[in-house]
Amino acid sequence: MEKSFPRPAESVITPPIRRPGASADVVVVEAPVPSPARNAQIVADNGARAVEFFSQRFGAYPYSSLALTQMPGRVSQGWPGLVFLSSYAFLTPEETVDLGASPVNGALNRLTLPHETAHQWWGDLIGWRTYRDQWVFEALANYSSLLMMETEKPTEVRLILERYREDLLQKNKDGESLRDAGPVSLGLRLNSSHFPSGYEGVSYGRGTWLFHMLRHMLLDAEAMQTRRSQETQPVADEPFIRALRKIRERYADKAISTRELFAVFDEELPRALWYEGHKSLDWFVQGWVEGVALPHFSTQSVRIVKKAGGTEVVGIVRQSDAPQDLVSAVSVYAVTATKPRLIGIVLADGPETPFHLAVPEGTKRITLDAYQNLLSSPK
Structure with missing residues (x-):
């Protein structure tokens, strides 16, 4: 059974007037209603690509087959070896535009298939231990689908992340922001x-956003430790992906808690992210997973100082609109004549954290989070 799609508005097309004084013919054109059946092969091909993409990063597909079937309406759901896809997941990009979807809504619609496919690993092969850990599997399946989108349409990834940021800051009729609903660990009690x-x-x-931050924290810290450019590092060799493969191997057909998951990420933690000398992400779990902050980051009292051994920058990282004990990994970049260059990571602890870092010759200024990988609020 196929549920009717909302019909797009009629288009009124007025041809150019050919001679002065002549009236133009008006043609009313109604866009065709999309047909999921017509697009079934496209969906199947996209599903196969998603299975291949995730298998290369997370380990072999866990089941003998994957069946995709339409479920009329907006809701999609994944089960082991079976995915029920919303009718909207069968739309082509052109049909999505014809139905009046904005660019970001069109991008979100295209996440549906890879998101539900990623659940074969995160949610089906591995389950959550308690309701407080359920968020991991929605967020991880969602971020996995963004990883796939990043290889094809990176601008759409940015659109989606910005939409999520805006939604968290959006106020309801009582003036409360969605972020104030509570931390991710509240699970369904957030409703x-x-x-x-x-x-x-x-x-x-x-x-x-938490998984996006974690991935880029690890990438930046490892780049500083090995002095290797992120651009030359294969995605499958990223510390974030290495940790996910370990999780898949150790917890297949088991349940995992949030703490157990982050304990695996601890194994990949570069020294730049060791808070107070401890090789642990407890500071991230306590402040970001168990918290609701969207802080604002800025610099203060920045000076570039030339010394006999080279050039340094000194200053303060300010963290506002945040709890006093929030710890954040802030990547610092030098701005030169070319693109921003990563020079260090500051573990911002509280409202003000002093720093001093070596900078390359020709540095004009510094900037924080040059590629907007921190979940922060605007000024």
């Missing part, structure tokens, strides 16, 4: 009369 869709908004939005 309330104040935030009826709190679980979906926070687990997808903030949860996806």
